[in-house]
Amino acid sequence: MDLYIGLLGCGTVGAGVVSLVRRRAGKVADMTGSRPVVKTILVRDTTKDRGVPFEHERLTTNPDDVLHDDAIQVVVETIGGIEPAKTYILEALKRKKHVVTANKDLIAVHGPEILRVAAENRVSVLFEAAVGGAIPLVGPLKENLTANEVTDLKGIINGTTNFILSEMTARHIDFEEALAMAQELGYAEADPSSDVDGLDAARKLVILSSIGFQTQVHLSDVRVEGIRHITATDVRYADELGYVIKLLAVGRDRGGELTLAVRPTLIPKVHPLAHVSDAYNALYVRGDAAGDLMFFGRGAGRMPTASAVVGDIISLIRNLKLGYVVSSPNGGAATTKPVVDREDERYKYYFRLLAQDQPGVFASIAQLFGENHASMETVLQKRVRGSCAEIVIVTHDISSSKARRMIADLKALEHLHAVECVMPVEPVAE
Ligand SMILES: NC(=O)c1ccc[n+]([C@@H]2O[C@H](COP(=O)([O-])OP(=O)(O)OC[C@H]3O[C@@H](n4cnc5c(N)ncnc54)[C@H](OP(=O)(O)O)[C@@H]3O)[C@@H](O)[C@H]2O)c1
Incomplete structure (x- = not known):
């Protein structure tokens, strides 16, 4: 039986999803009895070359062709940003369609509302790709580590700033020059503020902390500092003193009180996080039973991000077979943990x-x-x-x-x- 998918957006991630769904469809059909098929794709310009040949997929500029099509059971959102992605996702949920999204901006800010609407409509929302690209982070925190009190989340979760700082270290160049290189290579956007001012990492920390610490964290809870003021001089001094500079996202739960920060930090060269270079991401997780864990891999890019999106689609297909709905990021935890600016750290x-x-x-x-x-x-x-x-x-x-x-x-x-x-x-x- 075919399981029809409607894809919203077909850029870097969306085009990867189209080719990976095709590549895995046969195996998924063997495993689950349902073959995922991308039926309709919403874009702004249907004539654009997207680097994937379209076969039976229909390209459209009308969102209703996806949202009002009763044959489509799963909507995959890869448009990005808040609007119109939020309106489309809410509409899909209200029409009882399951949603997979890679949209960290949206989940970090409007996650609770989206999850509430999903729960009301008894459909699932999955968003593994929203944090850490290919690296499984949401799933392990939500499922495999639930036997733990997670006390620490610490990591490099923005590839753009990690690339810039790595280039500043390797080439002894200043921030502006490294940023220009990142833009030329497509690692940084024309307006890089969300990455270099730490907001992107803060959004991801909000998502990870809400799940890991089983509470609801808001963007305004995170103390955020970016990397614009870091100079080649700081990088050189850090090197001389035995450190590298990284934009570190840190979340801590100390007896039910949280501290959350994203800030440039000196990391000893012997620390495993010091070796996470270029556009790679890594996250340390400490659980009271599991001890220390480190997740490492490609935090962005077409196929690494598609890997997480398509992984969610396959989980969804399995869950559908079992009649299992996933709409809560933290098992419906009712606890609210205060976020404090700990003066004594x-x-x-x-x-x-x-x-x-x-x-x-x-x-x-x-x-x-x-x-x-x-x-x-x-x-x-x-x-x-x-x-x-x-x-x-x-x-x-x-x-x-x-x-x-x-x-x-x-x-x-x-x-x-x-x-x-x-x-x-x-x-x-x-
Ligand atoms: N790129 C990555 O490595 C990466 C990694 C992790 C997560 N993500 C997340 O994945 C999402 C997609 O990122 P991306 O890099 O794939 O973005 P992208 O390359 O800019 O692609 C966006 C797509 O959405 C379509 N689109 C934009 N506005 C639209 C509108 N109003 N109506 C219909 N279609 C619209 C565009 O259509 P046209 O092509 O016709 O203009 C394009 O196909 C974002 O939430 C991002 O944060 C990306």
């Missing part, structure tokens, strides 16, 4: 300061660190720009609130021109 901190190169200036900086009981692990006094000296300090562990207070105090110091960059340092092993 302790890290080493990297400070890069620009100061007047004259006697007594370093002494006043050292005094300020002393008064704050922030002992220095490493100090570098480097290149002199005109009459300025660059001072890099890595502290021993201090609380985040103290680091914030010290930035304000440093800015008030006479002869200190700028606090140019401050980043936490990830410990080798907790």
Whole structure:
């Protein structure tokens, strides 16, 4: 029996879905008795070359050809963004169609509403591709690890910024040059703000935390800092000190209180996350029974993302056979966990300061660190720009609130021109 799919959007991911569904259809039919067939595809321009030959699939610019077709049981959304994707998905659910989506923007912000409408209509919504491309993250957190209290989620979940930081490290180039390379290679969009300002990683952290910590997390709960201010100088100092800089997404559950952050972080070169380069993604998960797990792989791209989407389609077909509906991301957990900006989290901190190169200036900086009981692990006094000296300090562990207070105090110091960059340092092993 054929199981008809309506595809909304046929760009990078959608075209991959068309070819992978075709490739796997026979095997899925053998396994489940249902052969997935893409029946209708919604696009804006039906004449465009999409890199896949269309056979029996019908291309249309009218969404009703998918949404109002009673033969279509599964709608796959690969348009992206909020609208019209949200309207189409809600319409599909209300018409009792199951939905698979790769849309992290939509799930991170409107996930609860979409899941509620799916539950009301007794249909499934699956979104493995929304986080980590090919890497199975949603499934393991939702299914395989449910015997655990997940306490930590930590990872590199934005390929664009990881590519940019990797290029800055390998080629000793500045942010702007690395960004231009990423745009040329198609890793970054013309407007890269969602990636480089950390929003994309924050959205993914919202999805992962809601599932992993079994609660409902909102985008505004995440403290977000991007990578625009990271310079080739910071990358070089980090290298000299034995670190690499990565945009790290961190979620922690400490006794039912969550902390959520996306920020550039110094990672020791011996740490496994330091070796996650280019557009690869990786996520560490700590569960009270499972211990530490690390997931690694391609976080984006046509076929890696199609792998996750088509995996969801096949799960859906299996579930349909069993009469099983999946619409809740966290087993319907009713708990609400407070998200706190924990003042007492302790890290080493990297400070890069620009100061007047004259006697007594370093002494006043050292005094300020002393008064704050922030002992220095490493100090570098480097290149002199005109009459300025660059001072890099890595502290021993201090609380985040103290680091914030010290930035304000440093800015008030006479002869200190700028606090140019401050980043936490990830410990080798907790
Ligand atoms: N690209 C990746 O590696 C990747 C990885 C993980 C997740 N995702 C997610 O997957 C989704 C799709 O990404 P993508 O890279 O495949 O995007 P894309 O290449 O820009 O493709 C978008 C498709 O949607 C169609 N479309 C856009 N607006 C439409 C509208 N108003 N009505 C009908 N069709 C419309 C476009 O049609 P035309 O072609 O006719 O213009 C195009 O075929 C996004 O949610 C993204 O976040 C992507």
